[in-house]
Amino acid sequence: MPRRPLIGITGRRKRGDQLVGNLDVLAHMPVDLYYADYGRGVLEAGGIPVHLPLDVDPGDLVPRLDGVLLTGGADVDPNRYGHASTTDAFPPEPFRDEHECAVLDAAYADRLPVAGICRGLQVVNVHAGGTLHQDVPTHSGFAEPVDTEWHRVDFTAGSVLGGLYGADRPVNSLHHQTVDELGDGLVVTARAEDGSVEGLEHADLPVVAVQWHPEMLPTRADDPLFAWLVGRASGSAAA
Numbered sequence: 001m002p003r004r005p006l007i008g009i010t011g012r013r014k015r016g017d018q019l020v021g022n023l024d025v026l027a028h029m030p031v032d033l034y035y036a037d038y039g040r041g042v043l044e045a046g047g048i049p050v051h052l053p054l055d056v057d058p059g060d061l062v063p064r065l066d067g068v069l070l071t072g073g074a075d076v077d078p079n080r081y082g083h084a085s086t087t088d089a090f091p092p093e094p095f096r097d098e099h100e101c102a103v104l105d106a107a108y109a110d111r112l113p114v115a116g117i118c119r120g121l122q123v124v125n126v127h128a129g130g131t132l133h134q135d136v137p138t139h140s141g142f143a144e145p146v147d148t149e150w151h152r153v154d155f156t157a158g159s160v161l162g163g164l165y166g167a168d169r170p171v172n173s174l175h176h177q178t179v180d181e182l183g184d185g186l187v188v189t190a191r192a193e194d195g196s197v198e199g200l201e202h203a204d205l206p207v208v209a210v211q212w213h214p215e216m217l218p219t220r221a222d223d224p225l226f227a228w229l230v231g232r233a234s235g236s237a238a239a
Ligand SMILES: [Mn+2]
Pocket: 139, 151, 172, 173, 174, 175, 192, 198, 211, 212
């Protein structure tokens, strides 16, 4: 690979007092963080992960990247898709919603490859005008180890995800929301056995998103989604 592509990784904001063992005097300080396994997946696929701080204007930073990974996290604020909130299990972080929608605006403007994982898939859908089911407990495997194979996913033949993963595969399931109405320009290319949306692609842009967490599975180092993202970001069109 002639040049290892830079992949921007989004994250969330906490307060110092939400970090176990942190100094009391730092309790009010903002902390930006993301789970390192997202970065490891990018590294193992040959890319270089860079964190996108929430205070940076995505319009300034995203055009300097080669690709973007939208990561998991809290619920998208239902106000963003015109619904009243019906759950407080994972309170929204509207600041992050705003930031990630601006990241997508900038990435789409430059046709950068975008991968979404879990909340990332949901942000892609809401950004495109779609809506979410706010609580789907049958997909909330939060009490089991994170690599537990929770349900099967079936992929659409001929789609990007179908090309990456084949006909089907077992996945983990660490989400309590799913896609309801599909956003403009998006195509569902993976579903769980109960019909829930587990994968999306954009009809015209290099955007692929999954509802499960490939970075938490033992197959992470060889996961095709990370390979697709880094491959597209390096211009080698892996899929
Ligand atoms: Mn699921």
